[in-house]
Amino acid sequence: MSIKITSVGKTFGDFVALDDINLDIATGELTALLGPSGGGKSTLLRIIAGLEVADSGTVEIEGVDATRLPAQKRNVGFVFQHYAAFRHLTVANNVAFGLKVRKRSKKEIAARVDDLLRLVHLSQFADRLPSQLSGGQRQRMALARALAIEPSVLLLDEPFGALDAKVRKELRDWLRRLHDEVHVTTVFVTHDQEEALEVADRIVVINDGRIEQVGSPDELYDEPASDFVMSFLGPVTTLNGALVRPHDLEIESSPFLGASAGRVVRYTRVGYEVRLDVELTEEAGTAPVLVTLTRADASAKQLGEGSRVWLRPITPTGHDFRVPVGVARPA
Amino acid sequence: MTASSLAMPPVRVEPPTRRMGPRRSRQATSLSGASALGLGVALLWFSLLVLIPLTAVLVQASAGGWDAYWAALSSAQTVAALKLTVGTSFLVTMINILMGTAIAWVLVRDHFPGKRVLEVVIDIPFALPTIVAGLVLLSLYGPSSPLGVNWANTRMAVFLAFLFVTLPFVVRTVQPVLLELEPEVEEAAASLGASRFTTFSRIILPSLAPAITSGAALSFARGISEYGSLVLLSGNLPYNTEVASVRILSYVEGDKLTDAAAVASILLVVALVVIVALDVISRRVARHG
Numbered sequence: 001m002s003i004k005i006t007s008v009g010k011t012f013g014d015f016v017a018l019d020d021i022n023l024d025i026a027t028g029e030l031t032a033l034l035g036p037s038g039g040g041k042s043t044l045l046r047i048i049a050g051l052e053v054a055d056s057g058t059v060e061i062e063g064v065d066a067t068r069l070p071a072q073k074r075n076v077g078f079v080f081q082h083y084a085a086f087r088h089l090t091v092a093n094n095v096a097f098g099l100k101v102r103k104r105s106k107k108e109i110a111a112r113v114d115d116l117l118r119l120v121h122l123s124q125f126a127d128r129l130p131s132q133l134s135g136g137q138r139q140r141m142a143l144a145r146a147l148a149i150e151p152s153v154l155l156l157d158e159p160f161g162a163l164d165a166k167v168r169k170e171l172r173d174w175l176r177r178l179h180d181e182v183h184v185t186t187v188f189v190t191h192d193q194e195e196a197l198e199v200a201d202r203i204v205v206i207n208d209g210r211i212e213q214v215g216s217p218d219e220l221y222d223e224p225a226s227d228f229v230m231s232f233l234g235p236v237t238t239l240n241g242a243l244v245r246p247h248d249l250e251i252e253s254s255p256f257l258g259a260s261a262g263r264v265v266r267y268t269r270v271g272y273e274v275r276l277d278v279e280l281t282e283e284a285g286t287a288p289v290l291v292t293l294t295r296a297d298a299s300a301k302q303l304g305e306g307s308r309v310w311l312r313p314i315t316p317t318g319h320d321f322r323v324p325v326g327v328a329r330p331a
Numbered sequence: 332m333t334a335s336s337l338a339m340p341p342v343r344v345e346p347p348t349r350r351m352g353p354r355r356s357r358q359a360t361s362l363s364g365a366s367a368l369g370l371g372v373a374l375l376w377f378s379l380l381v382l383i384p385l386t387a388v389l390v391q392a393s394a395g396g397w398d399a400y401w402a403a404l405s406s407a408q409t410v411a412a413l414k415l416t417v418g419t420s421f422l423v424t425m426i427n428i429l430m431g432t433a434i435a436w437v438l439v440r441d442h443f444p445g446k447r448v449l450e451v452v453i454d455i456p457f458a459l460p461t462i463v464a465g466l467v468l469l470s471l472y473g474p475s476s477p478l479g480v481n482w483a484n485t486r487m488a489v490f491l492a493f494l495f496v497t498l499p500f501v502v503r504t505v506q507p508v509l510l511e512l513e514p515e516v517e518e519a520a521a522s523l524g525a526s527r528f529t530t531f532s533r534i535i536l537p538s539l540a541p542a543i544t545s546g547a548a549l550s551f552a553r554g555i556s557e558y559g560s561l562v563l564l565s566g567n568l569p570y571n572t573e574v575a576s577v578r579i580l581s582y583v584e585g586d587k588l589t590d591a592a593a594v595a596s597i598l599l600v601v602a603l604v605v606i607v608a609l610d611v612i613s614r615r616v617a618r619h620g
Binding site for chain 1: 513515516518519520521522523524525526529533534537538617618
């Protein structure tokens with residue numbers, strides 16, 4: 001285990017940020033801490049880094065109890081959402097900072113900075129100031145700076161949160177490839193489920209200061225342990241009192257076994273996808289059921305606003321993943 | 332100081348003069364009408380208020396020729412006044428750099444009861460009419476001091492008056508910069524292994540250097556020009572507690588305008604040299620790391 005967190009708790013005044021967290025993170029893994037903002041995921045990350053002190057519990061990094069160790073001594077690389085660049089230093093000197101603090105020889109520092117800048121594709125920007133870089137470049141610089149100290153774990157707090165959608169997507173793919181190359185144990189915090197599903201080996205869903213579920217992206221998506229996890233990881237809709245994914249609904253323009261009758265009240269096309277709001281005949285007056293399907297499928301079935309339709313959940317390979325709707329948390 | 336020189340466009344725009352009627356169409360600049368007008372107004376304003384009066388002082392100083400100029404400056408009394416003024420201003424500026432930064436730090440980073448009151452009180456030396464400040468100092472440190480000290484007619488009076496009136500400058504220039512410094516930057520330095528001292532000297536200080544410099548420059552300039560706050564307590568004793576501004580006044584009162592202008596020109600040069608030197612130092616510090 002690279003990181004072992006045992007019954008960690010943290011409160012800020014009356015607010016319980018973390019409540020009895022137990023979590024093991026394996027060496028070399030890329031783990032996402034996923035959850036809504038204010039759920040405690042960043043606090044957990046900061047506790048691992050030593051930037052915040054837990055009220056109770058212990059944190060072990062590579063078998064060493066780090067609970068009382070200051071951030072300086074943990075050998076943890078940390079990347080912040082807003083880059084935290086050293087504005088008065090050049091890109092190369094930003095990356096070299098940790099090595100200079102460690103009093104490495106000039107030759108060694110130069111060689112290592114060179115390697116890292118090549119790794120993050122910033123070699124030609126070595127002598128620029130951070131203010132002369134784009135957001136994506138600044139974040140890559142921050143990553144190189146964190147990797148320079150050869151950290152035992154790399155922690156990223158909403159690393160792509162401040163970037164625009166396109167750069168975000170690029171950087172996300174790039175982080176995945178980088179991790180496959182460098183193999184440092186990595187934990188990143190995100191509130192974007194797509195980011196977590198796409199990048200992480202393992203996802204830890206955190207909400208209200210507690211861990212809701214830990215698992216691989218597939219496990220979480222296909223076998224959510226709670227309504228919360230199901231609705232947080234992707235779109236959901238309610239059919240006959242059960243939570244289902246809108247793309248896991250079978251829709252036909254004629255009756256079939258086990259299907260509920262309804263009528264399309266709204267037809268929206270978004271690119272290759274068609275979204276239908278279907279009002280069920282038996283449950284008139286309740287919120288319509290959301291169905292998504294491909295545009296080709298929709299036109300083949302001649303669906304449009306006002307069409308009479310029949311709906312039924314698809315049950316893949318005999319496994320019923322439908323989760324009864326909880327009392328406390330409406331979809 | 333440097334900002335204004337950088338902001339100047341490479342094209343020379345002549346200040347508007349009387350005889351510019353027909354040449355107006357031939358504007359060898361790429362400035363748009365509005366910014367040309369803006370620049371013109373700014374230059375005119377600056378010339379009227381600063382450049383022309385300064386030139387007038389220099390002209391006045393040179394009115395008696397080189398010998399008269401030199402004679403005015405080499406009078407022992409003037410030299411003593413200049414030494415006292417510049418030396419004390421320098422010392423006070425050094426103290427302000429340390430104390431001002433520390434006070435700004437406390438105001439930004441610490442939370443304590445009465446912080447808002449202190450925020451307001453900091454500005455009092457700046458807002459107070461200087462003669463009132465002089466009165467305050469006289470009643471506090473003068474012959475009838477409740478503290479049991481008597482610094483009237485001593486150099487201590489000059490020192491205290493300078494300290495009093497220049498206190499807010501560094502505080503007020505450093506404070507906003509410190510407020511904008513993200514705490515994450517310090518956390519990043521810590522996670523990279525930097526001790527608190529290293530983080531301060533290599534990350535925080537270089538970021539504050541330009542602000543400290545401009546605060547120090549203001550503080551120094553205010554020091555060498557101070558008059559009102561010290562006249563009451565210092566006693567203006569020649570060769571002892573007489574400062575340059577008092578010297579200038581006594582020259583003016585003695586109808587020796589040229590001598591007064593000569594002293595003024597020296598103060599001008601000293602101010603320029605210090606401002607440039609501070610700027611150079613600040614650039615050095617900001618690049619350090």
